[in-house]
Amino acid sequence: xxxxxxxxxxxxxxxxxxxxxxxxxxxxxxxxxxxxxxxxxxxxxxxxxxxxxxxxxxxxxxxxxxxxxxxxxxxxxxxxxxxxxxxxxxxxxxxxxxxxxxxxxxxxxxxxxxxxxxxxxxxxxxxxxxxxxxxxxxxxxxxxxxxxxxxxxxxxxxxxxxxxxxxxxxxxxxxxxxxxxxxxxxxxxxxxxxxxxxxxxxxxxxxxxxxxxxxxxxxxxxxxxxxxxxxxxxxxxxxxxxxxxxxxxxxxxxxxxxxxxxxxxxxxxxxxxxxxxxxxxxxxxxxxxxxxxxxxxxxxxxxxxxxxxxxxxxxxxxxxxxxxx
Amino acid sequence: xxxxxxxxxxxxxxxxxxxxxxxxxxxxxxxxxxxxxxxxxxxxxxxxxxxxxxxxxxxxxxxxxxxxxxxxxxxxxxxxxxxxxxxxxxxxxxxxxxxxxxxxxxxxxxxxxxxxxxxxxxxxxxxxxxxxxxxxxxxxxxxxxxxxxxxxxxxxxxxxxxxxxxxxxxxxxxxxxxxxxxxxxxxxxxxxxxxxxxxxxxxxxxxxxxxxxxxxxxxxxxxxxxxxxxxxxxxxxxxxxxxxxxxxxxxxxxxxxxxxxxxxxxxxxxxxxxxxxxxxxxxxxxxxxxxxxxxxxxxxxxxxxxxxxxxxxxxxxxxxxxxxxxxxxxxxxxxxxxxxxxx
Numbered sequence: 001x002x003x004x005x006x007x008x009x010x011x012x013x014x015x016x017x018x019x020x021x022x023x024x025x026x027x028x029x030x031x032x033x034x035x036x037x038x039x040x041x042x043x044x045x046x047x048x049x050x051x052x053x054x055x056x057x058x059x060x061x062x063x064x065x066x067x068x069x070x071x072x073x074x075x076x077x078x079x080x081x082x083x084x085x086x087x088x089x090x091x092x093x094x095x096x097x098x099x100x101x102x103x104x105x106x107x108x109x110x111x112x113x114x115x116x117x118x119x120x121x122x123x124x125x126x127x128x129x130x131x132x133x134x135x136x137x138x139x140x141x142x143x144x145x146x147x148x149x150x151x152x153x154x155x156x157x158x159x160x161x162x163x164x165x166x167x168x169x170x171x172x173x174x175x176x177x178x179x180x181x182x183x184x185x186x187x188x189x190x191x192x193x194x195x196x197x198x199x200x201x202x203x204x205x206x207x208x209x210x211x212x213x214x215x216x217x218x219x220x221x222x223x224x225x226x227x228x229x230x231x232x233x234x235x236x237x238x239x240x241x242x243x244x245x246x247x248x249x250x251x252x253x254x255x256x257x258x259x260x261x262x263x264x265x266x267x268x269x270x271x272x273x274x275x276x277x278x279x280x281x282x283x284x285x286x287x288x289x290x291x292x293x294x295x296x297x298x299x300x301x302x303x304x305x306x307x308x309x310x311x312x313x314x315x316x317x318x319x320x321x322x323x324x325x
Numbered sequence: 326x327x328x329x330x331x332x333x334x335x336x337x338x339x340x341x342x343x344x345x346x347x348x349x350x351x352x353x354x355x356x357x358x359x360x361x362x363x364x365x366x367x368x369x370x371x372x373x374x375x376x377x378x379x380x381x382x383x384x385x386x387x388x389x390x391x392x393x394x395x396x397x398x399x400x401x402x403x404x405x406x407x408x409x410x411x412x413x414x415x416x417x418x419x420x421x422x423x424x425x426x427x428x429x430x431x432x433x434x435x436x437x438x439x440x441x442x443x444x445x446x447x448x449x450x451x452x453x454x455x456x457x458x459x460x461x462x463x464x465x466x467x468x469x470x471x472x473x474x475x476x477x478x479x480x481x482x483x484x485x486x487x488x489x490x491x492x493x494x495x496x497x498x499x500x501x502x503x504x505x506x507x508x509x510x511x512x513x514x515x516x517x518x519x520x521x522x523x524x525x526x527x528x529x530x531x532x533x534x535x536x537x538x539x540x541x542x543x544x545x546x547x548x549x550x551x552x553x554x555x556x557x558x559x560x561x562x563x564x565x566x567x568x569x570x571x572x573x574x575x576x577x578x579x580x581x582x583x584x585x586x587x588x589x590x591x592x593x594x595x596x597x598x599x600x601x602x603x604x605x606x607x608x609x610x611x612x613x614x615x616x617x618x619x620x621x622x623x624x625x626x627x628x629x630x631x632x633x634x635x636x637x638x639x640x641x642x643x644x645x646x647x648x649x650x651x652x653x654x655x656x657x658x659x660x661x662x663x664x665x666x667x668x
Contacts, residue, residue: 152648156623157641160630263502
């Protein structure tokens, strides 16, 4: 297990390194001078040169990349001041410390993604199980067709409709906003309820379908029939024998869906006017703000990798064969 | 199960398709003949009512998208003219469409866009056209790239396979939608000087390049697995012994055998590519004003949903119908090709 973890950590570090290199050199393929942005309207060549020096843009690209990497672990000094250890540089656009900005936005993105992850897992797996249990009845058919239609509504269509129905015309709920949950747990929950549910819809149907078909498959397995035949209660067999086995393919697609989850978060943030990492990434792209973009990319990639490690650990919990090998 | 001859004879005239030619031949000869996998698939597909209906819906969408210029000529409007600016009676004092239901009437069937006052019907037609044909090109490109890489890895094996596999893994590990967003401005600036306006065709090319650059991996994996299972079969070995070049083996022996998974995967990829393009346009890095685009209509609609909810109605409903039909079609195509996977 330890060996497995060490190998995975090395793999993760390598992926992060490659992603950072890829983004960095791709960015410098833009034939526009990034310092122009910081320089403003009345830009003289002298001012431009000073900004180049301040932002560390006067050295060759590989050297800049190396400085960037060193800065993450050791911190760097900029003209605007010292940037402490996890240093992702300062923004070209507004001289803000990138790491602080990301820390500021991160709780929202984390609340949003984890919340909607929970919603679609609970709803998707729940309806899938019910549909499998009452296979062929009206319940099964309703769930299957409803999930097909609802999942085809994109966040940017469903979101405004839900806002219209629950906020603008009836006033039952308030417009979604982010309140840190350490301050006000109820406000945090109510503020993010609509975004969670809307974001979860595009994923739910897939999980309903997977959970249904994999459950039906499991219920026909020999060991499940044997357990039932030796007199165990139907419910016990359903959950402890069949359900556990049916989770394996679901965990697999969960691992694949993680990166779409971040993109879904981006659309959700835009739709509901929330300011999280996704919106930050978009702004840094339009501003051509490399340090900010690099920071968001690396943090998102790291987030996906950490989630993936959790998913891999879930395999071991669900499937004893994985633990043994 | 009906007998093969009855089945082929009964249905052929009503359907126009490439497959109908060999089928009518089979009918004329009136002999029991073996049927090609393609004919078997077509027979199975025709009996799947959901599949046929969704195929008709999908075809309908593609037809109206292709015929958009024609339809807009007959309809007498285009998606660029600012009707609301020329005729002030169309928009009210808040620049929202005057009249009920977003300004829908006999003249503007789907209403008028708020603020600029363009025609929603033609905007939607042209928007679907932009999205669908960009997606079609991107899907073709990523299918070709995926098939080539998958075939090379599966057929040559060894070091080639190892490195192609690692590259595939790396691309799969990238947070790809974030990369779409990050890569779009880079690609456009490579083609266009920063102070110039980006022409639409450059944007189209950039979208196609970005999407296919980060979208070929699942196809490559699938094709690699299929090729691996075929590589050591007797007919390939026979071809190799008889002196066929690798290129010939790939072209004549392998490719015909992997057409099925390629087609199934491509029908699954196309709708998700359309949604990716809509995603790019929605977040503002894909198509921009004044190009009509499906995804961009949602960006406009989301802003003004409180004042004019009707604007988003038709683009939204059209997208739901299209995606549902395409998903059902994908399932049916897969079932038709591979009847073993029951749903």
